[in-house]
Amino acid sequence: MESGSWNTGSDRGHRRMRLGWACLVVFLHLSLAAAHAVRFTTSLDRDTITLGESARLSLTFEGGSPQDVPVVPSVANLQIAYVGPSSQFSFINGQVASIVSHIFLVTPRQSGEYTIPAFTADAGGTKLTSQPLKLRVLKPSAPTPEAINAGAQPAFLKLQLPKKEVYLGEVLTCELQFHFHSSVQNYGNFSLPPISPPGFIAGKPVQSQNRRVQIGNAVYTVLPLVMTLTPIKTGELSAGPITAGVVVELASNRRRRDPFFEQFGFFMSGGEQKQLSLVTEAEPVRVLPLPAENVPPGFNGAVGDYRMTVSVSPTNVATGDPITVRVEISGRGALEALTLPEQTAWKDFKAYPPTTRIETTDALGVQGTKTFEQVVSPESSDIRELPPFSFSFFNPEAKEYRMLTQPAMPLAVRPGGVTPTPVIAAGNRGSGEVAPPAQDIVHIKTRSGAMATLGPPLVQQTWFLALQGVPVLAWVGAFVWRKRADALANNPRLRRQRQVAQLVSKGLDELRRLAAAKQSEEFFATLFRLLQEQIGERLDVPASSITEAVVVERLAHAGLGEAGCGALHELFQACNLARYAPVRTSEALAALVPKAEQVIAQLKELAA
Amino acid sequence: MRNFRQNCFASLATAGLLLANPAVAATPDAQSRFDAANKLYEERKFAEAAGMYEQMLQSGSGSAAVYFNLGNALFKSGQMGQAIVAYRAAEVLTPRDPDVQANLRFARNQVQGPTLRPGRWERWIGTLSLNEWAMLAAGAFWVTLGLLGIMQMRPQSARALRGGAAAGAGVTLVLGGCLLLALATRPANRLAVVTARDVVVHNGPLESSQTAFTVTDGAELRVLDRKDDWLQVTDGTRRVGWLKRREARLLADS
Numbered sequence: 001m002e003s004g005s006w007n008t009g010s011d012r013g014h015r016r017m018r019l020g021w022a023c024l025v026v027f028l029h030l031s032l033a034a035a036h037a038v039r040f041t042t043s044l045d046r047d048t049i050t051l052g053e054s055a056r057l058s059l060t061f062e063g064g065s066p067q068d069v070p071v072v073p074s075v076a077n078l079q080i081a082y083v084g085p086s087s088q089f090s091f092i093n094g095q096v097a098s099i100v101s102h103i104f105l106v107t108p109r110q111s112g113e114y115t116i117p118a119f120t121a122d123a124g125g126t127k128l129t130s131q132p133l134k135l136r137v138l139k140p141s142a143p144t145p146e147a148i149n150a151g152a153q154p155a156f157l158k159l160q161l162p163k164k165e166v167y168l169g170e171v172l173t174c175e176l177q178f179h180f181h182s183s184v185q186n187y188g189n190f191s192l193p194p195i196s197p198p199g200f201i202a203g204k205p206v207q208s209q210n211r212r213v214q215i216g217n218a219v220y221t222v223l224p225l226v227m228t229l230t231p232i233k234t235g236e237l238s239a240g241p242i243t244a245g246v247v248v249e250l251a252s253n254r255r256r257r258d259p260f261f262e263q264f265g266f267f268m269s270g271g272e273q274k275q276l277s278l279v280t281e282a283e284p285v286r287v288l289p290l291p292a293e294n295v296p297p298g299f300n301g302a303v304g305d306y307r308m309t310v311s312v313s314p315t316n317v318a319t320g321d322p323i324t325v326r327v328e329i330s331g332r333g334a335l336e337a338l339t340l341p342e343q344t345a346w347k348d349f350k351a352y353p354p355t356t357r358i359e360t361t362d363a364l365g366v367q368g369t370k371t372f373e374q375v376v377s378p379e380s381s382d383i384r385e386l387p388p389f390s391f392s393f394f395n396p397e398a399k400e401y402r403m404l405t406q407p408a409m410p411l412a413v414r415p416g417g418v419t420p421t422p423v424i425a426a427g428n429r430g431s432g433e434v435a436p437p438a439q440d441i442v443h444i445k446t447r448s449g450a451m452a453t454l455g456p457p458l459v460q461q462t463w464f465l466a467l468q469g470v471p472v473l474a475w476v477g478a479f480v481w482r483k484r485a486d487a488l489a490n491n492p493r494l495r496r497q498r499q500v501a502q503l504v505s506k507g508l509d510e511l512r513r514l515a516a517a518k519q520s521e522e523f524f525a526t527l528f529r530l531l532q533e534q535i536g537e538r539l540d541v542p543a544s545s546i547t548e549a550v551v552v553e554r555l556a557h558a559g560l561g562e563a564g565c566g567a568l569h570e571l572f573q574a575c576n577l578a579r580y581a582p583v584r585t586s587e588a589l590a591a592l593v594p595k596a597e598q599v600i601a602q603l604k605e606l607a608a
Numbered sequence: 609m610r611n612f613r614q615n616c617f618a619s620l621a622t623a624g625l626l627l628a629n630p631a632v633a634a635t636p637d638a639q640s641r642f643d644a645a646n647k648l649y650e651e652r653k654f655a656e657a658a659g660m661y662e663q664m665l666q667s668g669s670g671s672a673a674v675y676f677n678l679g680n681a682l683f684k685s686g687q688m689g690q691a692i693v694a695y696r697a698a699e700v701l702t703p704r705d706p707d708v709q710a711n712l713r714f715a716r717n718q719v720q721g722p723t724l725r726p727g728r729w730e731r732w733i734g735t736l737s738l739n740e741w742a743m744l745a746a747g748a749f750w751v752t753l754g755l756l757g758i759m760q761m762r763p764q765s766a767r768a769l770r771g772g773a774a775a776g777a778g779v780t781l782v783l784g785g786c787l788l789l790a791l792a793t794r795p796a797n798r799l800a801v802v803t804a805r806d807v808v809v810h811n812g813p814l815e816s817s818q819t820a821f822t823v824t825d826g827a828e829l830r831v832l833d834r835k836d837d838w839l840q841v842t843d844g845t846r847r848v849g850w851l852k853r854r855e856a857r858l859l860a861d862s
Binding site: 446 | 638639642646650668669670671672673674676677680681683684707711714715718738739742743747749750753754756759760761763787791794807828
């Protein structure tokens, strides 16, 4: 019985357990069924934004998740970028709820009303479709000058143009300035949509040096972006408005900033973050057409300020050979748009498309050199020169057209296969040396001229060097002569000695002549005078004061020997006798000459 | 007055040239060979004409005209370096011949690549030959010493001649300086002209040495040194290297 009762009780318990299990299974079934009913919704964090700002689009799956990220529909002027997934689990009253979100960032390019179409997703084999969303994008507006002056604007954008009136094709360098109020602690996350004002071609912005300016009562930090604008159509255009987005950090009273992190430049370390949409004023620009007057021939639209150099190589070619014409155009302007003008004068040349190369000297790419290498080949051997090359442009500063011309350059073109006849290469070889316009070498000479040999130079020839000694010797001789003359002039005794010696020498010859002529009186007169002169010179007394009686004694004292004195006496006696008894024979007269020579010689040997 | 001075200068230079380069009238045989070579040239047989001019020079029948015509024949036959050597030889004999100057300049302008360009002083000194400078300097020397001699012989005229003698001494010094400069810049033995088409100048006097730079036919190079069959040369810039002796011709060889 106990067993039965127990059994009875046990059966009842079993029934209850079976019922509980059945309820649990039903509950779980219902729960799973509820779980399998995935809910798919889409939402925007804001349905109205300003151009330059972004909206956050969330695709939320509750109770499941799609196998793949839903495909983003394409919307004109709306950029939708996937950010990433986000998951959330929750237990509510014992129930498990899972929420999976896929986040997108929606950035409009233009203002207006946008409809984001419905998304479709596949979650657990079930196709889910969301509802379309509306997004309204407002045009941003530039702040008023009063707001700027008062410092009420944490940031604003300004487009600075150098001038308001430009010529078609003129490159305009402008500055897009981000102004941040001094209350802005930090800024970043710039979003600058491609700048394309209608009627302009904008260059790539280049960041310039930051600076601080005071506007009204406020101080702003200016972050400038320099860029170029090139008008491509005439009329009243507008450079702007240009919009940009930026996230700024404003000082907040709620949290203190951490100076530790701040010193490492951590962005948004403390203040209040705010996304701003900035826009510039619409800057009116008047674009003038290029003047229709005085347009140079061959003008092909180049605007700017340029210089040109042209070189040609080689200049000695055969017909059909390539000649490279290198044209370098340097200066400021739209270098990219420069093209070589058509050269109508090059009709005798076959021209190939030129290659170009640009070397800029500034970050904006408007200053530099564009090099064209044009290959041409002469088609006739009659060609003597490369015709002049011209390049014209409009200078917007001077408001006039200008033409650069390279003069014709000589060429030597020979028929193919002929021995080359070189010509002078084009271009200046030196600043001071001007190449003559010769086409060929000077012809040969027809007369051989005087024969001459190339020998060693004169300065290496002995005879020439020896010859230079002649004037030196002559001068030395003249110098010595002069010295001797001076010495003679300063020594009367010596001068008299030489005069007497000369006189005696001539007198002896005269004596011989007179002896031969039997001129007795003249002979003895001459003899007597010679003796007087010689004795007077030796005794340093006047010749007229010399008499036999006076001198013999003094001569004996001077060293004249007895023989000498005797001979002198004889001669004096002969002179005296001749006055009364002249000698008639020439032999007798001639016999006296040796005696006179001997006596004079003895007198010369006496000490003066 | 200027013409007078130019005439005086030209006369002195001509006299110097005559004395410096003893010239004799061309013999009939030499003239006939010269005419025959010219005929070959006119028939555009440049190589044969050049050979005939060379024969004339080897036989001692040389003249500035022969060197000039030889240069033309070599130029026309494409031997740029040899042509420049011939023109420079003609220039030594007739430094102010405009034809020689024109053709030499013309030939030099055809030379591509590194080459020695004469400086301003060298060009100015080159307006007179070395012998002409020597004659002018010697003439001034003689005149100066003559005046000094007269001053010794005739003391009464010394005062009048003193200024002339001083001027003569100054001119002698200047001309002597020019002569020294001409001697220093004399191309012979210091200048080589490349006569091969494309010549590699090595860093050292070895075939295996690395290439320093390359020169082309007609390039003029200054010789710095010699070693065996190699010449150390420079193009006047900082480029220095060695080339084989047979690939260039020293101006002294002309």
